[in-house]
Every structure is written in C-alpha cells, then in structure tokens.
Amino acid sequence: MALSARNQLPGVVETIKLGDVMAHVVVRVGEHVVESVITRTSAEELDLKPGDSVRVVVKSTEVMIQK
Template sequence: MADVDVLLKPREAAAALGVSYPTLKQWILADKLKTVKTPGGHHRVPESALRPLMKTKPEPAMRISRERYRKVSGRNQLLGVIEEVTISGLMAKIVLKIGDQRITSIITSDAVREMQLRKGQTAAALMKSTDVMIERV
C-alpha cells in the first residue's frame, strides 16, 4: 500500500519548519514551496514538500492541529515533543524538542504534576515577552 502524503495547513507547516506564518505564505506565493489547493482555494502543504527544508525528519506529533490547543491569547506558540522533565522542589525544568532545536522552560512542579507532563508527550511552548509557558496537548 502506498504512503499517503499528509497535507498540512500553512500554519502547521510553518510550525513544523520553525518559521513564521508570513514567511511560509511568502514562499507559497513566490512558488518556492509547492502546495495543493482545496476546492475552496485554500493552500495545503504536502509533508513531502517540507522534507527538503528540514534538517531532521518531522515528528509525527507535529501533525496535531493547532486548533486543538489554541485556546489562549498567546500567538507565539511552538509545537514540540517533551525531551526532559526534571523536578526539583517547587520548580521543574521542561525541555521541548522542536525540529532540531530545544527550548527550556522553568515552571512549578505543581504545574508539571497537574498537566501530567512526561517525556515523549506533545506540548506547546507559548512565549510572551521573556516568559515561556508549557501547555500539554
């Protein structure tokens, strides 16, 4: 059976590549990134079109729709996989792998327990100014 190429929304493709949505849209409009149009005229990006632009293979978790966790006002969100959870007293260190990059956040150990954060789970890093919040998705 042939592999089916997953089609991503432009925002999902931008997150998978670690670029902004406007940058991805510019690439689409300049024909630097091939897309498939829906009957309604919306662009969908085949996952195979992203592979040459990525340094590592995309994680299956990157396919989770952004609508599922976008119930907060912060728009600077990066979807990744939890690589490390270290609890020390009242605080905890969470390391997310996003593509070939890592981002670290220090949050309360109560928050880690409440969200039941574990290595290998999908999570989103939400940035506002100098703060980074973690949300289990």
C-alpha cells in the same frame, strides 16, 4: 482552550527534572530545544512525561534577535 499568545511552537518533551518547588522542562521543537522552568505543581497537573506532545507558548515583553 483559547489563548491570546501568537507565538506557539509545537514540540515534544525530551526531559523533565522535578525539584522541590520548580520543574525544568526541555522541549524539542524541530531541530531546536526550548527550556522552561515552571512550578512543580504545574508540571504535575499537566502530567508531563518525556515523549508528550506539547505546545510551547512564548509571551514576553522582550524577545532578542541576533544576526
């Protein structure tokens, strides 16, 4: 699938917690983790499970950097 977003990080799903409407997904990217909240429907359609290789795609109008 072609995608215009340039900020794509390969990682592995560590945990997924399904709620009634939303799902909380934790992805390990190297020595860091990225957390995301997506719809439960999307998580089920992707059939996400711990250990799955995924790509975290960041598409945002605001990205903060701290030094």
